Amino acid sequence: MLFGWRALAAQASDPINQLSPGDLVRGKKIYEGHCALCHGQTGTGGKGPPLAQPTLRHAADSQRLFEVIKRGIPNSEMPAAWQLTDREAWQAAGYVRSLGRTTVVPLTGDRERGRAIYESKGGCSGCHIIRGAGSGLGPELTEIGARRNAEYLREALLKPGAAVPEGFLVVRATTREGKVVRGIRVNEDSFTIQLRDAGNRFHSFRKSELSSLKKEFGESLMPSYASKFTAAELDDLVAYLASLRGES
């Protein structure tokens, strides 16, 4: 209880929470001019790491984020934006935080029922890990509610191919001997490719050993749950997934 009160007090005094919509508009402009070159226009990353995520490795809280912007990260390519005023740095920090925040909207489903569906009927833990439990073929879901909104999660359940996250491209490799392996691309360079098949087994090929290598854009190893769940079950599962925000 005491902890909860302190957290609330800290939240109220957090300068990012005191920024106005106008500050965030200005923060967006600063971000686009100074940060986007490396971190991408929408924080998806590039030369620098992605920022459109709820937790940032070098900026656990707002003050640290402000300091990273103002002073940079020593021994890295992240420069100090010491040309910004404190106010401008807070505006930029506010915008960076907003990139990683998805709004919590009230959902009609029941998250507890959703948890049960996840574990039993859905069999989701056969391919996903939540807080260390499950199997790691698909994306880890411990923080999925903080990274993706409910709409996206629903879409991912109904049409998995339309919502393939980065790093989960499906490829079909055919060897010169005619052996076919379909799986998730784990890594690829100009000469080799590494895959994980639906049985979660790794395969490594030199491209010179393959007669064809097909990238199946818009495909996913995950089946659609459109016909498997009732509308109510789907609501429950989405509510459960949306509640997963990394907190234990």
Place this chain on the structure above:
Amino acid sequence: MKRIALFLMLTMAASAQVPYDRIRRAAAEPGHWLTYSGNYEAHRFSPLAQLTPANVARLKPAWVYQVQNRGGVETTPLVVDGVMYITEPPTVVSALDLRTGRRLWTWERTLPNDLQTIGFGRVNRGVAVLGDMVYVGTLDAHLIALDVRSGAVRWDAEVADYKSGHCITAAPLAIDGKIITGISGGEAGIRGFLDAYDAKTGKRLWRFWTIPGYGEPGNDTWHTPDSWKTGGGSTWVTGSYDSQLNLIYWGTGNPGPDWNGDPRPGDNLYTCSLVALDAATGKLRWHFQFTPHDVHDWDATEIPVLLDTVFRGKPRKVAAMANRNAFYYLLDRSTGEFWLGTPSAKQTWAKGLDDRGRPAVLPNTEPSEEGTLVWPSLQGATNWFSPSYDAGRKQFYVSVREMAAYYYKGEAEYKPGTFFAGGGERALRGDEAFGAIRALDVSTGKKKWEFRLQSPPWVGVLGTAGGLVFGGSNEGNFYALDAESGKALWEFQTGGGMASNPISFLIGGKQHVAVAAGHAVFVFGL
């Protein structure tokens, strides 16, 4: 007899000297790598022919040198008389024993705490050697001469004030008695220049401003008052030199601010240009502007390659450049006259070039608040990493980046030592973007073959007389291609991303190749 031979060897090593004439005749000493691009003409081509398509599959590491600090290793090593000279991040020079990779000496610049690199990483791309000195530019914009045997500082010249965003990352160019250095800072609104320093004393001999001042020819291409003062035109990649014409060729960078051209109407000379300067005086002989009034940050700092070839039936002295703006150009290197410009990669910004080489810019290709999709991306169809010229095959090898970007326009207010960019980009990475090594017919720019890469590369190429082309990749592959077909013949996974240029030389009479990858320099031999 053996003792005498040993004595001679030791004497040679102890009196290691690199007079200007050795660099000028670099082709006569293919066992060494005496200047950034291999020779003054910037061919980055090794006349060595021991490595061939028949034996390159047996190439393996001879030694690996790990750098001492974190950061990107973009060095092109020099190899002189049994010693390899490299730079390490952020501003470190090391001399390595060529046979073993063991360090002989190292020198590190203490950088100021408030140093910032505006628009690029804390990297260095290599040294120059002349006489008994090694020359390096520093991130805090000094030019330093080091003793070739010990690494002790001989002289230290301040090139510019680092606090206003000036920086040096490029290898200097050593010519007869002079050290030429460029400057970085094109995203900080500097006024660019190229400098020559006395090799012995460090005294500045001349400065050529890439943005002409009031009353000088070209200043009238900056239509608003004072816009030229923050006009950019940096000179951040090592140029080339024609010792017969005594002309230095150097590419210039983008105008400032980068993506918002509104404050600087006009062609903005001499940004995004190739300039030919009299080496004795630094006076401009001619210029050619590839991208007038650039708004995409397409620096023309790519390596100008000097070559003699037959063009339209006549032998010509040519300066060839594969430009960041996605065109391949041939210019008369005596006069700057435009001869050829043809796309070397996908581009959607120009309808074409007129008979003087000026692009017909397509409408709606300027950066905008909502973003404008254009090929190539901000980093261009190629960039600072080196091309290679194979005179025997008349082939120009270039690492190409096939990628588009959304270009954004933003506000730009000049404050010394801050970003003066006026926007940015969102590059279309992912599987649609790719890279390639292309062999172009040097006279026509027509593609003879290409080797496709997983992603747009940051590694230059090296052709060899043995019929090979060496290149690298972002994913750490170092590889050799058949110069005739482009077919991959050998590949080694270095385990780290690559942003560097390969070289070739002899160790104990045997051909080796070297390249920086990850946090290391790799040397390979049979």
